[in-house]
Amino acid sequence: MGEHHGPDKGIKRWLYTTNHKDIGTLYLCFSLAMFFLGGILAMVIRAELMYPGLQVVDPDFFNQMTTCHGLVMVFGAIMPAFVGLANWMIPMMIGAPDMALPRMNNWSFWLLPVAFSILTSSIIMSTLGFGQAPNFGWTFYAPLSTTYAPASTDFFIVSVHLMGISSIMGAINVVVTIFNLRAPGMTLMKMPLFVWTWLITAFLLIAVMPVLAGAVTMMLTDRHFGTSFFDAAGGGDPVLFQHIFWFFGHPEVYIMILPSFGVVSAIIPTFSRKPLFGYASMVYATASIALLSFVVWAHHMFTTGLPLAGALFFMYMTMLISIPTGVKVFNWVATMWRGSMTFEVPMKFALAFVILFTIGGFSGLMLAMTPIDYQYHETYFVVAHFHYVLVSGAAFGIFAGVYYWLPKWTGVMYNEKLANAHFWCSTIFVNLLFFPMHFVGLAGMPRRIPDYSWQFADFNWWISIGGFGFGLSQLLLLAVVIQAGRGKGKKVSDEVWEGAEKWGLEWTVPSPAPYHTFSTPPVIK
Amino acid sequence: MAEKATTYYVPHSSPWPIFASIALGTLVLGLVHFIQQNTSAVDNDGSLGGLMFLVGVAGMITVLSLWWRDTITESLANMNSAQMDVSYRMGMMWFIFSEVMFFAAFFGALFYVRNLAVPWLAGEGSNEMTNALLWPEFEASWPLLMTPGGDTTQAMGPWGLPLINTIILITSSVTCTFAHHAVVAGDRAKQVRWLGITLILGYAFLVLQGYEYKHAYQDLGLTLDAGIYGSTFFMLTGFHGLHVTMGATMLTVMYFRSRKGHLTPDNHFAFEAAAWYWHFVDVVWVFLFIFVYWL
Numbered sequence: 001m002g003e004h005h006g007p008d009k010g011i012k013r014w015l016y017t018t019n020h021k022d023i024g025t026l027y028l029c030f031s032l033a034m035f036f037l038g039g040i041l042a043m044v045i046r047a048e049l050m051y052p053g054l055q056v057v058d059p060d061f062f063n064q065m066t067t068c069h070g071l072v073m074v075f076g077a078i079m080p081a082f083v084g085l086a087n088w089m090i091p092m093m094i095g096a097p098d099m100a101l102p103r104m105n106n107w108s109f110w111l112l113p114v115a116f117s118i119l120t121s122s123i124i125m126s127t128l129g130f131g132q133a134p135n136f137g138w139t140f141y142a143p144l145s146t147t148y149a150p151a152s153t154d155f156f157i158v159s160v161h162l163m164g165i166s167s168i169m170g171a172i173n174v175v176v177t178i179f180n181l182r183a184p185g186m187t188l189m190k191m192p193l194f195v196w197t198w199l200i201t202a203f204l205l206i207a208v209m210p211v212l213a214g215a216v217t218m219m220l221t222d223r224h225f226g227t228s229f230f231d232a233a234g235g236g237d238p239v240l241f242q243h244i245f246w247f248f249g250h251p252e253v254y255i256m257i258l259p260s261f262g263v264v265s266a267i268i269p270t271f272s273r274k275p276l277f278g279y280a281s282m283v284y285a286t287a288s289i290a291l292l293s294f295v296v297w298a299h300h301m302f303t304t305g306l307p308l309a310g311a312l313f314f315m316y317m318t319m320l321i322s323i324p325t326g327v328k329v330f331n332w333v334a335t336m337w338r339g340s341m342t343f344e345v346p347m348k349f350a351l352a353f354v355i356l357f358t359i360g361g362f363s364g365l366m367l368a369m370t371p372i373d374y375q376y377h378e379t380y381f382v383v384a385h386f387h388y389v390l391v392s393g394a395a396f397g398i399f400a401g402v403y404y405w406l407p408k409w410t411g412v413m414y415n416e417k418l419a420n421a422h423f424w425c426s427t428i429f430v431n432l433l434f435f436p437m438h439f440v441g442l443a444g445m446p447r448r449i450p451d452y453s454w455q456f457a458d459f460n461w462w463i464s465i466g467g468f469g470f471g472l473s474q475l476l477l478l479a480v481v482i483q484a485g486r487g488k489g490k491k492v493s494d495e496v497w498e499g500a501e502k503w504g505l506e507w508t509v510p511s512p513a514p515y516h517t518f519s520t521p522p523v524i525k
Numbered sequence: 526m527a528e529k530a531t532t533y534y535v536p537h538s539s540p541w542p543i544f545a546s547i548a549l550g551t552l553v554l555g556l557v558h559f560i561q562q563n564t565s566a567v568d569n570d571g572s573l574g575g576l577m578f579l580v581g582v583a584g585m586i587t588v589l590s591l592w593w594r595d596t597i598t599e600s601l602a603n604m605n606s607a608q609m610d611v612s613y614r615m616g617m618m619w620f621i622f623s624e625v626m627f628f629a630a631f632f633g634a635l636f637y638v639r640n641l642a643v644p645w646l647a648g649e650g651s652n653e654m655t656n657a658l659l660w661p662e663f664e665a666s667w668p669l670l671m672t673p674g675g676d677t678t679q680a681m682g683p684w685g686l687p688l689i690n691t692i693i694l695i696t697s698s699v700t701c702t703f704a705h706h707a708v709v710a711g712d713r714a715k716q717v718r719w720l721g722i723t724l725i726l727g728y729a730f731l732v733l734q735g736y737e738y739k740h741a742y743q744d745l746g747l748t749l750d751a752g753i754y755g756s757t758f759f760m761l762t763g764f765h766g767l768h769v770t771m772g773a774t775m776l777t778v779m780y781f782r783s784r785k786g787h788l789t790p791d792n793h794f795a796f797e798a799a800a801w802y803w804h805f806v807d808v809v810w811v812f813l814f815i816f817v818y819w820l
């Protein structure tokens with residue numbers, strides 16, 4: 001078994017592969033495709049909302065667009081992108097030959113195209129005029145998703161099951177790889193933070209994806225087998241659905257942000273040329289965020305109606321999360337303090353992440369306060385909040401990571417002109433898109449409604465311009481990735497970034513990284 | 526016993542995962558069609574759904590068998606290092622943890638309904654008007670024998686079949702442990718015997734559970750659509766039964782592998798995984814017995 005295999009020839013390489021780098025590439029390409037699909041759905045939403053009144057789509061189709069945009073972006077774009085980064089980087093960062101369970105790794109990936117063909121087919125069919133795609137919001141609250149839902153809901157349910165199986169297997173692979181395949185000397189507290197944040201993310205995934213599976217299973221039996229989990233006439237409760245959904249849903253938002261924390265914690269030291277200010281405090285902060293995420297879920301349900309003690313408990317717990325999050329932000333800032341900083345594209349995205357994510361964090365803190373949430377709930381303020389943390393947070397973290405590691409993957413530097421253009425366009429348009437949403441939200445514009453009162457017209461026109469601009473800017477990313485993927489660009493050294501060698505094992509292997517790395521583990525001193 | 530491999534074995538490639546994905550996709554699509562065709566959600570009396578479902582099931586069984594055959598061949602050829610053995614063990618443990626969380630969702634639903642939703646419907650706390658305006662006749666109780674909507678059922682008592690089933694399953698956990706000791710001691714006759722007994726107990730449990738369901742439907746009026754008591758009862762016991770079936774299937778495979786002498790004192794991860802799984806379904810049953818049948 002000693003000799004090295006190169007990749008298989010042709011399509012079989014991608015269909016049958018067990019190689020972590022191939023599978024990482026598959027995940028990233030799939031995620032990019034879903035990012036554009038989700039983006040197209042968002043463009044439909046912004047086209048309708050550009051002017052007051054109904055002009056582009058009918059309200060039911062609008063509901064399908066908001067629902068599918070959310071589902072595709074969360075489960076199709078963000079989560080698979082992180083798994084792709086994990087596949088590529090974790091084995092290289094800990095000195096492992098591959099992921100611990102390579103065949104299962106391939107299975108985790110190939111379930112995703114199956115799951116999303118099912119979900120996407122209902123969107124396409126609805127667009128062509130056959131039936132309705134899911135239209136109950138990405139949170140699929142009962143009874144909208146049970147009693148009043150279209151027939152495609154059952155297909156949605158099984159596609160969630162498949163995504164869940166995929167995520168759980170992917171997460172098990174990450175945990176086992178990290179616990180069992182670290183090179184000698186790579187103690188837990190020497191692991192790069194990206195590995196740490198992914199370890200904790202994987203734990204969250206294994207803990208909450210099964211709960212989501214349970215929720216959709218109860219939906220299925222309520223829809224077809226006469227059970228009454230979410231039906232008060234049978235002794236159940238629609239509010240039960242919200243509890244179960246958010247018990248999954250809140251850890252889920254951390255699943256979508258923790259790996260970005262890891263990426264940013266890798267990038268900022270490199271371009272500040274200083275070690276991370278407080279490594280251990282970052283690890284503990286990540287772990288506390290993850291643990292707290294299990295006891296805050298009902299902050300999504302203040303207006304649903306909770307017993308007073310419950311509302312207070314969930315308010316205080318939620319506000320507590322700002323402490324470990326603050327530890328992180330101060331850590332990043334302190335790392336940059338008096339560093340000899342340079343501003344390559346990954347660093348630019350990391351800086352934008354720190355600033356814009358913090359804005360999203362602040363609006364989150366505002367939403368955490370129960371009495372204030374009564375005013376903000378179900379308005380565009382909430383939309384502004386979670387898009388700041390998920391687009392200029394999670395997605396910017398992914399962009400930063402892709403630019404940071406792309407030279408290692410491909411052996412060439414990305415096209416710097418295009419990459420800079422991508423950064424500036426994305427950053428300007430993302431703020432034009434989401435910042436005014438705070439204002440219209442505070443003024444009372446409800447979310448998920450295809451029409452609005454006239455006083456919101458000017459803001460919404462600008463928001464739509466920001467949306468189209470942000471969407472089109474992503475074509476620049478596509479161009480950069482295709483160019484680099486085809487090996488067009490300046491050849492890079494093994495170290496890629498000046499002085500990067502001391503920040504991680506991935507910078508000690510050749511660029512582009514060979515098909516197999518660390519078949520015999522390195523020794524870490 | 527030959528030396529274990531020293532390098533971590535990474536299979537070059539495998540066709541099974543992608544075929545497993547296609548088979549699983551066929552299975553779930555068939556299932557949805559079948560359900561929709563048979564619950565009047567869609568006006569369609571075709572049988573395509575059932576057929577697709579069966580094709581999917583057959584596909585999964587075939588692909589997974591071929592996949593496991595590969596891993597068994599590798600294991601017998603000593604390609605697995607001790608490190609890989611640890612990977613498999615950890616993988617199985619985390620998989621069982623995910624299963625624990627799956628059951629946690631249903632237990633959570635049960636506790637929420639029993640302790641909060643049903644009393645609230647009867648007017649507890651600040652919900653007096655809910656009760657007065659919606660279902661003034663409704664009174665809270667558990668098991669919920671009459672729903673707010675007026676459906677009635679009878680409760681499933683714990684001390685008949687459920688108790689017998691509890692004893693059967695706990696005994697099977699013990700015999701499974703005896704089989705494990707026999708594997709470690711390298712005593713093949715003993716391991717085959719204890720595994721056989723475990724299997725008989727496992728299948729007996731399933732048969733009795735089927736009989737209990739028949740009793741519930743025919744004599745007690747306890748059905749899936751008999752309100753939240755029936756919903757939680759069948760969801761929890763049903764998924765548990767499904768897991769017992771999976772565990773019994775794994776142990777059946779182990780039974781035949783142990784007869785072939787595949788299980789050696791220092792290479793029997795597959796058996797341990799099946800045994801852990803068996804203990805896990807056993808523990809879940811104890812919770813079921815306490816919270817679904819008894820209290």
Ligand SMILES: [Cu+2]
Nearest residue numbers: 250297299300
């Ligand atoms: Cu939350």
